[in-house]
Amino acid sequence: MPASPIRKLAPLADAAKQRGVHVYHLNIGQPDLPTPQAALDAIRTIDRSVLEYSPSQGYRSYREKLVGYYKKYDINLVADDIIITTGGSEAVLFAFLSCLNPGDEIIVPEPAYANYMAFCHFGGGGDPYGDDNDRRKVFPYPKWRNSRS
Helix, strand or coil: CCHHHHHHHHHHHHHHHHHHCCCCCCCCCCCCCCCHHHHHHHHCCCCCCCCCCCCCCCCCHHHHHHHHHHCCCCCCCCHHHHCCCHHHHHHHHHHHHHCCCCCCCCCCCCCCCCCCCHHHHCCCCCCCCCCCCCCCHHHHCCHHHHHHC
């Protein structure tokens, strides 16, 4: 599996921050928005001695609420059809593992989340950009990609 490009970018982002450049970390899913006060208050006042892991498939009560949500859009599911993940990366990896067969090809338009390529490899798929890693041969950059506004 290829190394994470995000880990290669992190030192560059840190260096830019040291130079006073404001860096938006769109690659790590770290929100730049304040945490809602109600959530902070709930954490401060929690009355528990152990914060255990949740069930690996997610709490059934939440999955059942999601069934109701999707039903409003004529998507018929049962709670056992739904897996709750700890983040988007885990969800994408699960999707790739459930759908890809060895040697399958996928097309990843750019800009894209950097770890899609590693997840594709892990799931048995080929390199989305071809063996020579020349991305422009498979999915040409849009004209706006190199323009600045």
